[in-house]
Amino acid sequence: MKNILLFISIFFAFNANSQDTIYARRMLDSLTSPNFNGRGYVNEGNKTAAYFLDNEFAKMKLSKFGSSFMQPYYKSINTFPGKMDIIFDKIKLKAGVDYLVSLSSPAIKGEFKVVILDSTNLNSQKDIDKILSKNNEDKFILIDKKGIKDTIVTKFLESFKGENKLKAKGYIYINDKLTWGASDGVSVNDFVKITITRDLFSSIKPKKITIEIEATFEDGYRLYNIVGYVKGKTNPDSFYVFTAHYDHLGRMGKDIYFPGANDNASGTSMVLDLAKYYSKPENQPEYSIAFILFTGEECGLWGSEYYSSHPLFALSKIKFLINLDMVGTGSEGITVVNASTYKQQYEKMVELNKKSNYLKAVVERGESCNSDHCPFYQKGVKSIFIYAMGGEDTEYHNIFDTSAKLPFTKYSEIFKLLLDYIKN
Ligand SMILES: [Zn+2]
Incomplete structure (x- = not known):
């Protein structure tokens, strides 16, 4: 009996896990496809991605703050559309x-x-x-x-x-x-x-x-952050937050685009995957969990800057924020920015990693204003930024950062470590 139960639980754990990776890979493939134009400002790439993500959140039946998952804001940027x-x-x-x-x-x-x-x-x-x-x-x-x-x-x-x-x-x-x-x-x-x-x-x-x-200066271009949440069972008024930026560099002329697979379709796919997991009734978390997908990161943290200045729920309700940016490798483990500030949380992560032997290393790093956690951190929100390490894919901000090249080496392990962390 025990053995059968063990077998069943292993089977389901394996099954659920392989499902996650398939979903994340599907999201990665979509977001990096030519239709999305590199999720930039030519051919409405950014908007196409926003509507796609909005639809994913809707399918999961996430809760909204207000009437929409989409938070619009406006910026101006030069483009090469032709x-x-x-x-x-x-x-x-x-x-x-x-x-x-x-x-x-x-x-x-x-x-x-x-x-x-x-x-x-x-x-x-x-x-x-x-x-x-x-x-x-x-x-x-x-x-x-x-x-x-x-x-x-x-x-x-x-x-x-x-x-x-x-x-x-x-x-x-x-x-x-x-x-x-x-x-x-x-x-x-x-x-x-x-x-x-x-x-x-x-x-x-x-x-x-x-x-x-050919160049066009887009004045007052409309952008969207995508925000949804799952209500907590016992502490609905306190939030964990997962964030990632979904924008990338877009097109440089009509012939080429920058797919931004690792940067940051990878983190976006993982946040979607986490949202999908927690949106299932059987996985409802104790605390509420918000999922925020920013745009405009590549132009200078526009989305996170805007959101943290116009939050949809009080920033003081955020218990901890985890930003994911470039998580498609992992053979050398992960790095945690702000680990030195949030020692206790970081050490918990190290301990959980050791216990399940997920990753080669969980490396401590100090402050660095290099991704979307930063505007929150500067406003006093406890936040870290996780990125994966490994030489298996070093394409960065070029046309070769493709889904086909991105190995997702330790995708499942990073995902499971995050689930363990929230649980503990
Ligand atoms: Zn980037």
Whole structure:
């Protein structure tokens, strides 16, 4: 009898668990699909994701604060919705593979001369004065910092951030890896900024650039945080909160998009999965649990900043907030930001992990304002941020952060550790 019961409970535990992973993977696949346009600001990618998540919450029959799961707010951002063509001499470059264009760049069309500045011609104040004295209005300045050692020159180049020091049409920088960002799209510069790979630069030293970029500044773009909860059995007025940002970088031109599988369709899928779990009557928690999916994180924590300033229930009712961002790996365990502040909670997590042998490590980290827990933390809400570690997938803010590449190495283990934590 005992053995049969044991068998049955193991069977169901296994079954429930495999179901979770299937659901989470399905969510991950959907959120990263071309339909969602990288969950950014081109082709309503962000809105498509918001409606999709709203529908998931509705299917789970989560409770609402007010009449909707959706909390709207408005922001402005630059976008590249259309043409994105760059040709070096006669070679057409591949967007996202050979180059990225900074979101602070304006629309542009034309053919321009390229001036290369590197350690052979930029070595002293005299060289700086020389380039400053030239008319660079119709030129792109390609800067190869490699090998430049002069401190005056280095300082001069560092001062370029956001400033058109050479009064040029644009600048081209070189990097080993391409990493795009959305936060510089909040305002538009009077110059184009391009980053190319060193691989490309080693195969071509361009004399001429032919470029066409369409840009639209979206003024007062409507965004939605998605918020729902499950009422607690014994302490309904006290909340655990799980958060994740569902937005990503969107499109850079009509041809490519950034899927943002690890960042942060992974955390979004886990929050959905947790919500699905707790929404089942048999899993009703003792405390209430709120699930908040933010947007606008990539632009500068917009969603969490807005929500924590316009909370749908008093922030003082939050017992503990756990933010999940980039949880798709885990071979090296997880890191807990704010662990040093909330030692007791962190140690509980370490203890539970040890007991069930889920993860290789639960690493302590101090404060870091690097994800959506931060605006809450700054307002006095006890909050931590968990991310997974492991070299099995290192794609970040590029077009290769895809669902197919994301292994979900320790997805179930992280999920179970969170359930254990809430239970204890
Ligand atoms: Zn990100």
